Amino acid sequence: MPRNQGPREGSPFTGLGPVFIKELSDHLSSTRMMVLTLFVIVFGALPVGFTLQEIRTVTASDQFLFLRIFTVEPERMPLSFVVALNFMIPLMAIGLGFDSVNSEFNRRTLSRVLSQPLYRDALLLGKFLGGLATLAVALMALFLIVFGAGLLLLGLPPRGPEVARGIAFLLVAIAYGGVWLAVAMLFSVVFRSTATSALCALGLWLFFFILWPMIASAITTGFTPAQFRTVDEVLTLEQLSSALARLSPGTLFGEAVLGLLNPETKEAYVAGEYERRLLNLPDTAPSPTLYRPGADTNQGFRGRTGIYELVMVDDTMRTMIHDGAGEHELDKHARTMTPSIRDDGRAKILSGTTTIEEVLRVTRED
Numbered sequence: 001m002p003r004n005q006g007p008r009e010g011s012p013f014t015g016l017g018p019v020f021i022k023e024l025s026d027h028l029s030s031t032r033m034m035v036l037t038l039f040v041i042v043f044g045a046l047p048v049g050f051t052l053q054e055i056r057t058v059t060a061s062d063q064f065l066f067l068r069i070f071t072v073e074p075e076r077m078p079l080s081f082v083v084a085l086n087f088m089i090p091l092m093a094i095g096l097g098f099d100s101v102n103s104e105f106n107r108r109t110l111s112r113v114l115s116q117p118l119y120r121d122a123l124l125l126g127k128f129l130g131g132l133a134t135l136a137v138a139l140m141a142l143f144l145i146v147f148g149a150g151l152l153l154l155g156l157p158p159r160g161p162e163v164a165r166g167i168a169f170l171l172v173a174i175a176y177g178g179v180w181l182a183v184a185m186l187f188s189v190v191f192r193s194t195a196t197s198a199l200c201a202l203g204l205w206l207f208f209f210i211l212w213p214m215i216a217s218a219i220t221t222g223f224t225p226a227q228f229r230t231v232d233e234v235l236t237l238e239q240l241s242s243a244l245a246r247l248s249p250g251t252l253f254g255e256a257v258l259g260l261l262n263p264e265t266k267e268a269y270v271a272g273e274y275e276r277r278l279l280n281l282p283d284t285a286p287s288p289t290l291y292r293p294g295a296d297t298n299q300g301f302r303g304r305t306g307i308y309e310l311v312m313v314d315d316t317m318r319t320m321i322h323d324g325a326g327e328h329e330l331d332k333h334a335r336t337m338t339p340s341i342r343d344d345g346r347a348k349i350l351s352g353t354t355t356i357e358e359v360l361r362v363t364r365e366d
Contacts, residue, residue: 015118016126023130027096028137036092037138041145043088047081048146050074052153066158067165067261069150081146082257085173086250090180090209092138094201096131097184099194106192128178128185135177143170169260176253180205208248216244278356279346288350305353307362309341 027033051072055065073080101124143166151157158166183204187197220241225233245251271279271287281288311317311334320330331340345359 013119013122013125016122016129019118019123019126020130020133023100023127024133027130027134032095033134033138036095037141040088040092040138041142044081044084044142044146047074047079047084048149051081052150055154064162065154065156066147066150066162069146070166070169070257071261082254082261086253087209089135089139089173089177090205090250093131093135093177093180094184094198094205096134097128097181098188098198098201100127100131100185101188102192102194102197103188106194124185124189128182131181131185132174132178135181136174139170139173139177165260169257172253172256172260176249179249209250212248213245216241216247219244275356278360279349290349290352290356305348307341307344307348307354307359309344310338312337 048069051069051074054074055068055072070081073083147158147166180201184197184201187200188194191197191200220237223240224237246255271281271290275290276285276287279288313321314337317330317333320333342359342363345354345363348354349356349359
């Protein structure tokens with residue numbers, strides 16, 4: 001007959017502090033933590049060292065020099081420090097959390113711990129916060145080492161905005177590690193074997209790191225029609241591709257880091273009278289916020305984005321072509337069914353994907 005359990009008494013977080021301190025102490029004094037920290041520092045030092053050697057020549061011309069240490073890909077090693085962190089942080093978090101609970105069960109110490117006036121909520125949260133604090137200590141040490149190396153080799157101190165963005169980047173990196181730490185602890189709760197929990201956590205990381213980009217691309221290809229009929233179909237497919245890619249924590253981490261460590265990627269400004277006329281905005285419409293490349297021309301808009309114009313050849317269009325109708329009449333009829341290439345470019349300008357100057361460069365007046 002099941003035992004009746006009464007309502008909880010006291011705070012569910014009673015005992016959280018002692019569990020947190022014990023986990024933090026165990027992690028910081030463990031051999032595993034020393035090995036993981038050395039692995040992160042050594043693996044991260046290679047791209048940083050090569051990067052510092054390359055950017056020393058642009059000291060006087062770059063106002064965000066210290067941020068370039070994190071993002072520049074050196075020629076001798078096609079791997080930036082941020083990309084290396086995207087690889088190292090999950091491994092370190094999984095190494096800290098894959099046996100956090102089932103090891104207690106295997107050593108027969110879990111029942112002793114829970115026999116104390118301690119709720120499981122406090123136990124699990126204390127173990128998570130202890131692992132997260134350990135990860136934060138390691139990443140903060142690596143962050144200070146990188147800034148210290150830049151200060152010594154470049155001979156210039158970081159400016160206030162660089163320090164602020166670097167701290168924000170550090171917080172994002174800790175949060176990214178917290179995601180994988182929580183995943184590793186979840187498998188540690190589900191499986192009693194530490195080897196099984198470690199393999200499942202590593203398998204999930206490899207799935208998102210290697211397989212998911214290919215799967216997302218295959219899904220997008222599967223939804224691609226044989227022939228696009230409208231520009232909206234193209235935009236919907238692009239949105240689907242982006243949404244699928246962002247299911248991976250690594251993609252979200254990369255996008256967040258790009259916004260923090262590349263401050264000159266986009267510069268926002270309010271559209272003036274000239275921009276309003278180019279965008280054909282009505283007088284009653286508010287002036288939108290547009291974007292343009294920043295002062296650093298090497299860190300502006302990246303990649304290639306297509307703008308499209310689809311012409312539907314219906315029976316009326318065929319008749320007009322047969323009768324020798326002029327280009328203006330053909331274009332006027334085509335615009336009743338699909339937007340023009342300039343309209344597609346206007347939509348991308350308003351969404352911040354590109355600039356007015358770029359759309360004007362690749363199109364001509366109707």
